[in-house]
Amino acid sequence: MKLASYRHGGADRFGAVVGTGIVDLGARLKDFATLRDAIAAGAAARLRAVAETASADHALAEVELQIPVTAPEKIWCIGVNYADRNAEYKDGSQPQSYPSLFCRTPSSLVGHGVPLERPKVSRQLDYEGEIVMVIGRGGRHIRREDALGHIFGFSLCNEGSVRDWLHHAKFNVTQGKNFDRSGSIGPWIVTSDEFDLAKPLELTTRVNGEIRQHDNTGRLMFPFDALIAYLSTFATLKPGDMIVTGTPTGAGVRFDPPRWLVPGDVVEVEVPGIGTLRNGVVDEA
Numbered sequence: 525m526k527l528a529s530y531r532h533g534g535a536d537r538f539g540a541v542v543g544t545g546i547v548d549l550g551a552r553l554k555d556f557a558t559l560r561d562a563i564a565a566g567a568a569a570r571l572r573a574v575a576e577t578a579s580a581d582h583a584l585a586e587v588e589l590q591i592p593v594t595a596p597e598k599i600w601c602i603g604v605n606y607a608d609r610n611a612e613y614k615d616g617s618q619p620q621s622y623p624s625l626f627c628r629t630p631s632s633l634v635g636h637g638v639p640l641e642r643p644k645v646s647r648q649l650d651y652e653g654e655i656v657m658v659i660g661r662g663g664r665h666i667r668r669e670d671a672l673g674h675i676f677g678f679s680l681c682n683e684g685s686v687r688d689w690l691h692h693a694k695f696n697v698t699q700g701k702n703f704d705r706s707g708s709i710g711p712w713i714v715t716s717d718e719f720d721l722a723k724p725l726e727l728t729t730r731v732n733g734e735i736r737q738h739d740n741t742g743r744l745m746f747p748f749d750a751l752i753a754y755l756s757t758f759a760t761l762k763p764g765d766m767i768v769t770g771t772p773t774g775a776g777v778r779f780d781p782p783r784w785l786v787p788g789d790v791v792e793v794e795v796p797g798i799g800t801l802r803n804g805v806v807d808e809a
Contacts, residue, residue, distance in 0.1 A: 525572050526799075527677070528712040529559050529594045529635075530587040536594065537587075538562070540571060541712050545580025546587060552578065559713075560593050560764035563660055563676050568715060589635040591709040592679050593658060593764040599628045600755055601683060601701065605770025607743040623746045623754055628683075628768070632702045636711030639806040640684055642787065643703050648687040649785045649805070652771035653729030653737050653793035656681045657748055658713050659765040664756050671752035672721055674761065677713040680793045680801040681768045682729075684708070684785075687777050708803045709766065719797060721748070727772060730792045731785070739772035746770075 526541035527549075538559035539546045549562070552574050556562040562571060603624035634640065642649040660676025684707035690700035701707075719725075724742035728735060741747070746754070751767055776783040785791065785805045794800040 525568070525575060525715045525718070526712045527559055527571065527592065527715070528710070529590040529592055531590060532582055532587045536590070539581070540575030541584065542575060542580055544584055546582050546584055547575050547578045548581040549574055551581070558594060560595060563593070563658070564763035566661070568660075568676070589637055589711050591630060591633050591635050592713045593766060595630060596764045596766050597762045598759070598765045599630065599633075599768065600765070601626050601628055601768040602746065602751060602770045603697075605745055606739050606772045607745060608773050619745060623751060626697055626701055628707070629702050631704050633681075633707045633709050634705050634803065635708065636801050637803065638705075638708065639804045640682070640708060640785070640791070641703070641705040641806060641808045642785065643686060643706065644808050646686045646688050647784060648777075648782070649706065650685045650687050650776045651729060651731060651736070651785060651791045652683040652685060652775050653727055654681040654683050654768050654771050655725060655727060655741065655795060655798075656709055657752070657767040657769060659752075659761045659767070660716075660763055662760060662762045662765070664760045666752055666756040666761070668749045668753040671749035672716075674752055675716045675748065676763070677715040678719065678725075678795075678798055679709055679713050679766070680711070680795060680798055682708045682791050682793050682801060682803060683768055683771060685775075687782075708801060710801050711799055714798050725795050725797070728794045729772075729774070730794070731776075731783075732790055736776070737772045737774035741769075744770065
């Protein structure tokens with residue numbers, strides 16, 4: 525089942541994507557104001573029952589897709605998580621013992637089809653294709669062997685980075701990761717029952733049709749279950765929280781010379797079984 529948050533007729537809604545249309549679930553299940561509310565209520569079966577019997581209310585082309593959970597409590601981002609990523613830094617360091625972490629704000633992210641903005645203060649906007657876990661059942665001190673049962677579904681992220689702002693301070697990358705509308709999540713959430721999580725997911729990032737990144741989750745240094753167990757050691761995971769699981773080698777900064785995104789570029793992040801997240805690039809107004 526594909527679930528999306530979207531805007532239509534000036535109103536924020538959520539629904540199920542069926543073919544080239546979308547079923548307005550919020551109009552039929554009025555006890556849920558948002559998709560996050562439905563996730564928190566454990567209402568996947570109710571959502572599916574409506575999605576399988578109702579006709580589409582809108583064509584996908586007629587709506588503006590938003591990030592799938594529009595107001596998550598937490599968006600965790602994992603750095604340097606694919607094999608070979610540590611070597612890209614060419615600093616002689618050993619692979620890390622624990623995940624690298626930072627947070628993003630919802631305002632730094634747009635939905636599928638909405639342009640990313642290259643900020644006025646930088647020309648170093650970069651792409652990072654990633655897979656997103658969406659938490660369904662929350663918890664604290666989640667055991668690794670139980671962790672996959674806490675995943676509601678999966679989405680995609682272009683974790684756009686403004687590279688020359690990543691190290692303005694001594695210890696953090698927060699500034700360069702949180703420019704308004706610099707990244708994206710979407711196009712929707714595909715529920716976890718659609719996947720055999722024993723099999724790796726293949727991730728590809730393209731810029732203007734050219735493959736820049738390609739890898740699979742079998743090469744994650746910290747797999748999905750390990751990330752959930754680790755994060756929940758110190759933070760209570762909540763329904764609708766999103767965990768952006770890391771990007772493969774091949775971001776624009778790693779080319780010589782670097783290949784930054786410019787207005788007119790189109791970035792696509794694709795995973796079979798989830799779909800393709802596509803965004804153009806414009807200059808900040």
